[in-house]
Amino acid sequence: MPEPQGPRTALDLFDAACARHRDGAALDVPPGDGRQRVTWTYRQLAEQADRFRAALAPHAARDAVVVLALARTDPRLHAAMLGAMRAGCAYCAIDPSFPDRQAADVVRDARACAIVGAAGRVRAIADAGGVATWIDPDGVCTIDGRTMVPGDVGADAQADADATPISPDSLAYVIYTSGTTGKPKGVEIEHRSLLNLVAGDIAAFRLGARDRVAQGSSASYDSSVEEMWLAWAVGACVVVMDDATARLGPDLVDWLRNERITVLCPPPTLLRTLGLDDPARALPDLRLVYVGG
Numbered sequence: 001m002p003e004p005q006g007p008r009t010a011l012d013l014f015d016a017a018c019a020r021h022r023d024g025a026a027l028d029v030p031p032g033d034g035r036q037r038v039t040w041t042y043r044q045l046a047e048q049a050d051r052f053r054a055a056l057a058p059h060a061a062r063d064a065v066v067v068l069a070l071a072r073t074d075p076r077l078h079a080a081m082l083g084a085m086r087a088g089c090a091y092c093a094i095d096p097s098f099p100d101r102q103a104a105d106v107v108r109d110a111r112a113c114a115i116v117g118a119a120g121r122v123r124a125i126a127d128a129g130g131v132a133t134w135i136d137p138d139g140v141c142t143i144d145g146r147t148m149v150p151g152d153v154g155a156d157a158q159a160d161a162d163a164t165p166i167s168p169d170s171l172a173y174v175i176y177t178s179g180t181t182g183k184p185k186g187v188e189i190e191h192r193s194l195l196n197l198v199a200g201d202i203a204a205f206r207l208g209a210r211d212r213v214a215q216g217s218s219a220s221y222d223s224s225v226e227e228m229w230l231a232w233a234v235g236a237c238v239v240v241m242d243d244a245t246a247r248l249g250p251d252l253v254d255w256l257r258n259e260r261i262t263v264l265c266p267p268p269t270l271l272r273t274l275g276l277d278d279p280a281r282a283l284p285d286l287r288l289v290y291v292g293g
Contacts, residue, residue: 009195018042026044035073049081052086053086067106067114070118072242080116085166093218094106094107094220110186116135170190175221187222198230252274256283256286257282264288265289
C-alpha cells in the first residue's frame with residue numbers, strides 16, 4: 001500500500017516553508033528591555049536549529065524530552081525547539097518566571113535527557129534536583145562535566161541523530177499544567193496532533209507568507225504552539241511579544257501597528273485592555289483576531 005502523501009510531521013511543514021521562503025523572515029524579536037531587534041530568515045532559523053540538533057544528537061532517543069530554559073525573547077529558544085524535534089526528541093519549555101524548584105520538578109518528572117539554557121539558570125535548576133546534562137545556547141555544551149562545541153560533534157553524533165526516526169506518533173512537545181489543583185501534570189503531544197491543529201487553522205484562516213503573527217504567549221503555554229506554527233506552516237513570520245509589551249494595555253495598539261501585526265491571538269483580558277473604538281482605522285494591517293481562553 002503506498003505511503004500517504006503530504007506532511008507526516010510538523011518538521012515537514014517547516015521544511016516545505018523553508019524551501020519556498022528561504023530568505024523570508026521566520027522570526028522577529030522586536031527591541032525592548034535593553035535588547036536590539038533580532039530577525040532571522042527561514043534559512044538562518046534552520047541553520048541554528050541544526051546546531052542544536054547536533055548538540056543533542058548524542059543524547060537523543062525516541063520521545064526523549066529536552067527541557068528549554070530560555071526566554072521567548074531569546075531567538076535561540078525557537079531554534080532549540082526545532083533542533084530538539086530534528087534530533088527525534090520532544091521539547092518542554094520552562095518559563096523564566098518558574099522558581100528553580102518548580103523547574104526542577106518538571107525536569108525530574110519529564111525525565112529530561114538534557115536542559116538547554118544559560119549556565120546560571122541551569123545550575124540553579126540542577127541544584128534544586130534537576131539533571132547534570134545541559135547545553136549552553138552560546139555554543140559550548142557541558143555534558144556531565146565534559147565540554148564540547150555543537151559544530152564539532154562528528155560523524156558518530158550524526159549517525160545517532162539519523163538512528164532516531166521521526167514519525168506522526170513521535171512526541172513533538174510536552175506541556176505542563178499550572179498545578180493549581182495539585183502537582184503539575186505533563187501533557188504529551190504527538191506530531192500528528194500538532195499537524196491536525198495546524199491543518200485546521202490553515203484551512204480556516206488562510207494565512208500567507210506576508211502575514212506577521214504575534215506570539216503573545218509564553219512558550220510554556222500550549223497557545224504559543226498554535227501561534228508559532230500558524231506562521232511557520234505557510235512561510236509567515238512569528239513576531240515575539242514580551243511580557244512587558246503584553247501589559248501595555250491601550251499602548252499595545254502602538255506596538256501592534258508599528259510591528260505591522262496581521263494576526264493576533266489574544267486572551268479576552270488582553271483584548272479588553274485595547275479599548276479600540278475604531279479597530280480598522282487604528283490597526284490597518286490587522287486582518288485576523290481570534291480569541292481563546
